[in-house]
Amino acid sequence: MAEDVFDLVIIGAGPTGMFGGFYAGLRGMKFKIIDSMEALGGQVSAMYPEKDIFDVAGFPRVSGKRLVADLEEQLTRFKPEVILGEKVAKVNRRMDNVFELTTDKGGKHFCKAIVLALGMGSFTPKKHPNPELAPYEGKGVQYGVLSMDPFKGKRTLVVGGGDSALDWALMLEPICDKVTLIHRRDEFRAHEASVKKLKASKVDIKLWYELKTVRGKDKVQEAVIYENHTMAEEALPVDFVVLNFGFQASLTFLKDWGLTLEKNKIPVNQKMETNVPGIYAAGDIVTHPGKLDLIATGFAEGATAVNFAKTYINPNEKAEPGHSSNLKW
Numbered sequence: 563m564a565e566d567v568f569d570l571v572i573i574g575a576g577p578t579g580m581f582g583g584f585y586a587g588l589r590g591m592k593f594k595i596i597d598s599m600e601a602l603g604g605q606v607s608a609m610y611p612e613k614d615i616f617d618v619a620g621f622p623r624v625s626g627k628r629l630v631a632d633l634e635e636q637l638t639r640f641k642p643e644v645i646l647g648e649k650v651a652k653v654n655r656r657m658d659n660v661f662e663l664t665t666d667k668g669g670k671h672f673c674k675a676i677v678l679a680l681g682m683g684s685f686t687p688k689k690h691p692n693p694e695l696a697p698y699e700g701k702g703v704q705y706g707v708l709s710m711d712p713f714k715g716k717r718t719l720v721v722g723g724g725d726s727a728l729d730w731a732l733m734l735e736p737i738c739d740k741v742t743l744i745h746r747r748d749e750f751r752a753h754e755a756s757v758k759k760l761k762a763s764k765v766d767i768k769l770w771y772e773l774k775t776v777r778g779k780d781k782v783q784e785a786v787i788y789e790n791h792t793m794a795e796e797a798l799p800v801d802f803v804v805l806n807f808g809f810q811a812s813l814t815f816l817k818d819w820g821l822t823l824e825k826n827k828i829p830v831n832q833k834m835e836t837n838v839p840g841i842y843a844a845g846d847i848v849t850h851p852g853k854l855d856l857i858a859t860g861f862a863e864g865a866t867a868v869n870f871a872k873t874y875i876n877p878n879e880k881a882e883p884g885h886s887s888n889l890k891w
């Protein structure tokens with residue numbers, strides 16, 4: 563069967579890739595979007611779908627989930643091919659200038675230009691070192707909160723002292739029967755305002771405590787914690803343990819794709835061009851003078867990358883997309 567060469571492949575379906583995809587559709591490009599996660603939305607879906615965001619233009623307040631749903635509506639207007647759960651492992655430019663992409667599931671994709679909207683890379687949460695926790699993942703042990711509903715009326719242990727840990731503790735406290743937060747030190751790495759709120763809340767805070775293991779038949783029923791000076795252990799009856807140890811992402815594979823990296827970011831110029839002709843990049847993955855890692859800046863960079871990719875594919879085209887308000891839909 564003849565291979566199907568698309569105009570554009572966007573790798574990464576976070577806010578940057580999703581909004582960039584909208585522009586690819588607007589510019590009449592045949593495009594697909596690929597993400598290693600099983601859901602659209604990148605960091606927003608993986609780390610804070612239930613939280614409210616206040617700095618997206620035109621939305622005084624929008625939950626992460628709502629923003630991703632609206633981006634999906636905007637993106638899918640053009641019926642792109644959306645491939646989820648596949649990580650792009652290899653990018654190869656052929657003699658005929660077509661890019662050949664290979665995913666970890668063996669999928670092959672062909673295109674004339676690429677936009678990398680990789681965020682922090684395909685990220686995975688840093689796991690607790692005790693392997694006894696692994697069988698309980700999805701059965702009470704969670705590295706983040708995707709939905710608040712299962713927590714209603716339950717007892718939850720939150721582990722960690724950074725922004726995510728405090729945010730989840732504060733959001734879960736009003737709906738859970740009880741929330742306990744343990745932190746291995748006596749200082750939090752979270753915003754001062756969150757620390758203040760936490761101290762004023764009903765969350766049971768235990769400092770100098772760490773998680774040893776969890777126990778339970780089929781699901782978590784108990785967490786074993788210990789005071790890290792005395793090593794004295796305590797068993798807490800809980801239904802959920804939410805761990806917040808941060809995320810790890812590897813980006814070294816980008817060097818194999820021929821891309822220059824600067825401190826784990828891809829340097830780009832004002833057109834969002836990388837050092838490889840035909841490969842553009844946008845969002846949290848890029849660096850340039852004045853770069854800010856925000857949804858708002860990712861939107862603008864995604865639009866810029868896609869519109870200049872259009873001129874790469876067809877040099878007779880203008881980068882300027884015109885005004886969408888002139889369209890009749």
Ligand SMILES: Cc1cc2nc3c(=O)[nH]c(=O)nc-3n(C[C@H](O)[C@H](O)[C@H](O)COP(=O)(O)OP(=O)(O)OC[C@H]3O[C@@H](n4cnc5c(N)ncnc54)[C@H](O)[C@@H]3O)c2cc1C
Binds near residue numbers: 609650855856
């Ligand atoms: C807790 C938290 C709260 C935040 N709050 C705000 C806020 O209030 N306002 C704000 O503006 N910003 C906020 N941010 C930052 C914001 O989420 C990011 O700036 C934004 O998500 C970046 O979007 P992106 O699309 O560039 O990258 P990401 O959202 O990281 O998406 C990148 C996607 O690329 C995929 N990917 C990576 N490598 C591959 C590969 N090889 N193959 C296939 N897929 C791949 C990843 O799976 C991921 O889905 C917050 C971040 C966090 C963690």
